[in-house]
Amino acid sequence: MCILKNVLIIVFIYTETNGHISWTLHTKPAVFGQDIQLVCDLTSDAHCCSRYTRKWVKDWTYDVVTINKASSNIWKYEECLNSSSSTSILTIKSFDEEYVNIPYECTYGFDTFSKVLNIKYFEYHPEEKFPDNLTIYKNYVEANITMKKFYPIPKCNATDGVNDLKQNLNVTSESNGLFFTSNIHLLYDIRHSCQETIVVICMVGQTPFTVVNHTLPCLLDLEIGKAVYEYQQYAVNTKLAMKYEDMAKINYETAHEDVAGLNLFYLDFRPPSMQSILVDYQKKTQ
Numbered sequence: 497m498c499i500l501k502n503v504l505i506i507v508f509i510y511t512e513t514n515g516h517i518s519w520t521l522h523t524k525p526a527v528f529g530q531d532i533q534l535v536c537d538l539t540s541d542a543h544c545c546s547r548y549t550r551k552w553v554k555d556w557t558y559d560v561v562t563i564n565k566a567s568s569n570i571w572k573y574e575e576c577l578n579s580s581s582s583t584s585i586l587t588i589k590s591f592d593e594e595y596v597n598i599p600y601e602c603t604y605g606f607d608t609f610s611k612v613l614n615i616k617y618f619e620y621h622p623e624e625k626f627p628d629n630l631t632i633y634k635n636y637v638e639a640n641i642t643m644k645k646f647y648p649i650p651k652c653n654a655t656d657g658v659n660d661l662k663q664n665l666n667v668t669s670e671s672n673g674l675f676f677t678s679n680i681h682l683l684y685d686i687r688h689s690c691q692e693t694i695v696v697i698c699m700v701g702q703t704p705f706t707v708v709n710h711t712l713p714c715l716l717d718l719e720i721g722k723a724v725y726e727y728q729q730y731a732v733n734t735k736l737a738m739k740y741e742d743m744a745k746i747n748y749e750t751a752h753e754d755v756a757g758l759n760l761f762y763l764d765f766r767p768p769s770m771q772s773i774l775v776d777y778q779k780k781t782q
Contacts, residue, residue, distance in 0.1 A: 516537065516538075516539050517536065517537060517538055517539060517602065517603075517604055517607045517608070517609045518536070518537055518609045519534050519535060519536040519537070519586075519600065519602045519609055519611070520534070520535055520537075521533075521534060521613065521617055522534065522535040522585070524617070524702075525617075525618070525701050525702045525703065526591070526617055526619065527591075527619045527620075527621060527703075528591055528592060528593065528618060528619070528621075528647075529590060529591065529592070529620075529621075530590070530591060531588065531589050531590065531591065532587070532588050532591045533585055533587050533588075534552075534585070534588070534600060534602075534613070535583050535584075535585050536550075536552075536583060536584040536585075536586070536602035536604075536609070537582060537583055538550070538582050538583060538584055538602075538607075539582055539604060539607070544579065545577055545579055545582055545583075545584070545604070546577070546579070547605075548604055548605035549563065549564060549603075549604070549605065550562075550563070550564050550575070550577065550584045550602075550603070550604050551563050551564075551602075551603040551604075552573075552575060552584070552586050552601065552602055552603075553600075553601045554595070554598060554599065554600050554601070555598045555599065556598065556599065558601070561573050561575075561586065561600075562574075562575035562586065564577075565577070571589065572588065572590075573587070573588060573589070574586075574587040574589070575587075584602060584604070586602075591618075593674055595613070596614075596615045596618060596674070597612060597614060597674075598612065599611060599613070600612075600613050615674060616648075618647060618701075619646075619648070619700055619701035619702070619703055620645060620646050620647040620675055620700075621646060621703065621705075622643040622644070622700065622705065623644070623645065624642075624643060624644070626705055626706055626708075627696075627706045627707055627708050627710070628708055629708075629710055630682075630694060630708065630710045630712075632686075632713075635686060635687045636683060636684060636685055636686065637682075637684050637694065637710070637712060638681075638682065638683050638684075639680065639681070639682040639694075639696065639707075639708050639710075640679070640680075640681050640682075641680040641681075641707050641708070642678070642679050642680075643677065643678045643680070643698075643707075644672075644677055645672060645675050645676075645677065646675060646676060646678070646700050647674065647675045647676060647700070647701075648676070648701055649669045649676050649678070650667065650669070650680075650698035650699060650700050650705075651698065651699045652665060652667050652680060652696060652697065652699075652707075653696070653697055654682055654694065654695065654696045654708070656684075656692040656693065656694055656695075657695070658692075661682070661684060664684050665680070665681070665682050666681045666682075667679070667681075667698075668681075680696065680698065682694070682696060686712055690712070691711060691712065691713070691714060692712050693710065693711045693712070694708055694709075694710050694711075695709050696708035696709075
């Protein structure tokens with residue numbers, strides 16, 4: 497009966513790589529969900545780089561990622577040797593959060609370099625669709641936007657095309673695991689605004705996101721439109737819809753051009769809101 501015994505043989509081989517080995521994050525900005533690349537400078541040896549074994553390992557448990565070009569998971573890792581620059585390039589596909597804040601180690605022969613891949617070099621882009629619209633209420637416009645998951649904390653600015661509206665903007669952020677959640681709130685008085693475009697841009701790392709891009713209507717347009725609508729309802733309720741049908745279809749431009757005419761037309765019949773608008777408009781144009 498033969499019994500096979502395991503024998504451990506350790507062979508020490510001296511490799512002349514001059515100890516010049518280190519890796520860096522090549523992909524900048526590095527974005528979660530996209531491919532990233534780590535580049536390892538192997539050696540200054542003129543005979544680099546197939547002379548010795550190349551290896552990448554990760555995590556505190558030293559999980560093997562690649563040995564030379566052989567990958568432990570071809571759907572996740574790919575190693576490429578660039579002999580002209582003496583570099584081993586590790587591509588991590590569809591990078592996600594379980595691969596960050598852990599060490600990666602590059603080895604060539606017996607020379608090894610290890611360091612932690614830190615999240616501070618990464619961006620996680622918000623998944624919400626932008627830009628968002630503004631809500632118009634009386635004399636104000638308001639934006640209230642939530643970005644549920646992103647990294648790093650955004651830096652936001654607002655403008656109406658001329659003025660900095662930073663004082664009208666409030667951004668609050670809180671930690672959400674490795675990432676953050678933010679609420680972006682904008683409140684803007686439009687009483688003296690007409691056809692201005694409100695833009696809010698937030699920088700997530702190096703990447704800009706336009707979260708608001710909205711051209712404001714003139715406040716008088718809104719008031720006239722509202723009053724014409726009220727007039728329609730008023731005329732219908734008093735069975736005068738046929739008599740004033742043409743008037744109920746007046747558009748904003750016509751209302752601007754012939755406000756004096758409207759005033760005469762409504763002399764005997766007009767809802768209170770239209771009367772106040774006409775009086776205000778006449779005062780502004782005197």
